[in-house]
Amino acid sequence: MDFSWTPEQHQLYDNALAFARDRLEPCVQKKVGFRQCFLACGEFGLLGLCAPESYGGVGLGALDTARTFEAVGRGCTDSGLVFAAAAHLFACVMPIVEFATEELKQQVVPKLCSGEFVGANAITEDVSGSDAFAMHTAVEKDGDDYIITGSKSYVTNGPFADILVTYGTLNPAHGHMGIVGLVIPTVTAGVTVGAPFEKLGLKGAPISSVYYERCRVPAGARLGRESQGSSVFTRSMHWERACLFGMYLGVMDRQLEQVVAYLKQRRQFGKPLSKQQVLAHRAADMKLRLESARLLLYRACWKIDCGEDATQEIAMSKIATSEAAVQSALDAVQLHGGNGVMEEMGIAQMLRDAVPSTIFSGTSEIQRNLIARGLGL
Amino acid sequence: MTDQEILQEVRTYIANTFLDGDSKGLDENTPLLQTGIVDSMGIMELLSFIRDRFSLDLPEEEVRPENLENLKVIVALVNRFKKS
Numbered sequence: 001m002d003f004s005w006t007p008e009q010h011q012l013y014d015n016a017l018a019f020a021r022d023r024l025e026p027c028v029q030k031k032v033g034f035r036q037c038f039l040a041c042g043e044f045g046l047l048g049l050c051a052p053e054s055y056g057g058v059g060l061g062a063l064d065t066a067r068t069f070e071a072v073g074r075g076c077t078d079s080g081l082v083f084a085a086a087a088h089l090f091a092c093v094m095p096i097v098e099f100a101t102e103e104l105k106q107q108v109v110p111k112l113c114s115g116e117f118v119g120a121n122a123i124t125e126d127v128s129g130s131d132a133f134a135m136h137t138a139v140e141k142d143g144d145d146y147i148i149t150g151s152k153s154y155v156t157n158g159p160f161a162d163i164l165v166t167y168g169t170l171n172p173a174h175g176h177m178g179i180v181g182l183v184i185p186t187v188t189a190g191v192t193v194g195a196p197f198e199k200l201g202l203k204g205a206p207i208s209s210v211y212y213e214r215c216r217v218p219a220g221a222r223l224g225r226e227s228q229g230s231s232v233f234t235r236s237m238h239w240e241r242a243c244l245f246g247m248y249l250g251v252m253d254r255q256l257e258q259v260v261a262y263l264k265q266r267r268q269f270g271k272p273l274s275k276q277q278v279l280a281h282r283a284a285d286m287k288l289r290l291e292s293a294r295l296l297l298y299r300a301c302w303k304i305d306c307g308e309d310a311t312q313e314i315a316m317s318k319i320a321t322s323e324a325a326v327q328s329a330l331d332a333v334q335l336h337g338g339n340g341v342m343e344e345m346g347i348a349q350m351l352r353d354a355v356p357s358t359i360f361s362g363t364s365e366i367q368r369n370l371i372a373r374g375l376g377l
Numbered sequence: 378m379t380d381q382e383i384l385q386e387v388r389t390y391i392a393n394t395f396l397d398g399d400s401k402g403l404d405e406n407t408p409l410l411q412t413g414i415v416d417s418m419g420i421m422e423l424l425s426f427i428r429d430r431f432s433l434d435l436p437e438e439e440v441r442p443e444n445l446e447n448l449k450v451i452v453a454l455v456n457r458f459k460k461s
């Protein structure tokens with residue numbers, strides 16, 4: 001077992017941190033808009049980190065991809081934007097890279113990697129959230145075409161999306177094996193995108209419903225085989241659950257730096273807060289939680305890179321990282337006292353951005369179900 | 378192995394793995410996919426069981442719902458792809 005990074009991996013991290021601090025953060029502060037920010041991400045390579053170089057990607061494995069998101073999460077305060085970039089990559093670009101026809105890959109992946117196209121993943125419906133494969137969106141075969149009718153909720157990037165990786169059922173009698181994944185350009189006749197939702201956190205990520213009214217797409221828009229939609233989606237969630245959460249490691253690094261500095265600087269009862277052992281212990285627990293999550297996340301990514309089934313490792317990593325993000329954000333608020341509640345410190349925003357992490361990409365309960373299943377329960 | 382024996386083995390496996398050992402109401406026509414008895418993770422477990430137990434040479438393109446939707450079609454699948 002070797003825990004060291006190569007010089008190239010150090011360089012990758014440093015470059016990503018510099019990009020986040022010097023290029024992306026100013027875009028966020030200047031409020032240049034979502035598309036402009038996305039193009040900046042594309043220019044750096046963030047939107048195609050694990051896509052092959054032949055399609056305009058960077059060709060990294062899962063571990064390096066997650067670590068790059070870690071650096072960007074540390075360097076950029078708009079976690080919503082970073083989340084949007086990650087959702088685009090893992091749940092739209094990657095299923096296309098891994099399951100689309102060569103022709104479709106050539107057509108859309110380079111544009112998705114550059115940020116010219118914004119990608120989204122549409123599976124959740126009002127009736128099917130955790131039970132994702134119980135969806136009602138219907139796919140009908142008509143000669144060589146597919147016709148899709150239904151509606152999807154909570155589509156990250158929906159309001160700006162050019163490409164929607166959409167899942168529907170060809171035959172409800174076939175359960176999860178009746179699910180098919182289709183690549184649907186938003187300009188397709190019959191696609192309507194709803195208004196962006198107001199939400200608790202991750203505000204930089206635009207999210208909306210998407211409606212499909214007899215949208216026709218050719219057979220070439222299909223991802224994998226007809227019965228493979230659930231596997232295509234599951235695979236994309238493996239990428240997302242493992243690598244996207246690298247962002248939260250970076251956020252927790254930044255948060256802990258801020259907490260340590262604050263505890264040293266703020267004085268009460270004639271001494272710095274850091275000299276109150278109860279507070280120092282709370283910071284120590286934040287560190288412990290962060291490093292435990294980090295190890296689980298790296299191991300999950302390493303297992304993906306080994307080409308092994310990483311379902312269990314990914315589920316553990318997702319729970320550990322997201323729940324650490326929520327708890328540590330609460331701790332950070334508490335340690336900052338009133339300042340933790342004020343917007344200008346950025347601590348309150350970290351809490352709001354952490355809360356959704358135990359819900360998207362499969363809730364903590366669903367991850368625990370997967371782990372229990374692995375235990376034979 | 379007779380069809381009946383294959384059916385019995387797969388039925389016992391499904392009951393033990395997905396139904397807490399309760400095979401009541403699980404007959405050769407019970408829809409396994411539609412009812413969610415075998416879910417998206419379960420299908421991998423079921424496939425690996427039938428591949429190993431009956432030494433199947435099962436091509437990926439045969440992993441279709443039509444071939445796995447109930448015990449009857451699973452028995453037919455086993456018969457078609459048993460290594461001779």
Ligand SMILES: Cc1cc2nc3c(=O)[nH]c(=O)nc-3n(C[C@H](O)[C@H](O)[C@H](O)COP(=O)(O)OP(=O)(O)OC[C@H]3O[C@@H](n4cnc5c(N)ncnc54)[C@H](O)[C@@H]3O)c2cc1C
Nearest residue numbers: 121122123124129130154155156356359360361362363365
């Ligand atoms: C910020 C954000 C971004 C998202 N982006 C996308 C996107 O891009 N595309 C997309 O398709 N979807 C997206 N989603 C939707 C997300 O995947 C779902 O919200 C999630 O899967 C949970 O589904 P639900 O909201 O319907 O909750 P439900 O499934 O209704 O769950 C409610 C509660 O019940 C629990 N629960 C449900 N079933 C079980 C069970 N069997 N055992 C134990 N507990 C259970 C859940 O864990 C949860 O606590 C996003 C959600 C959020 C918050």
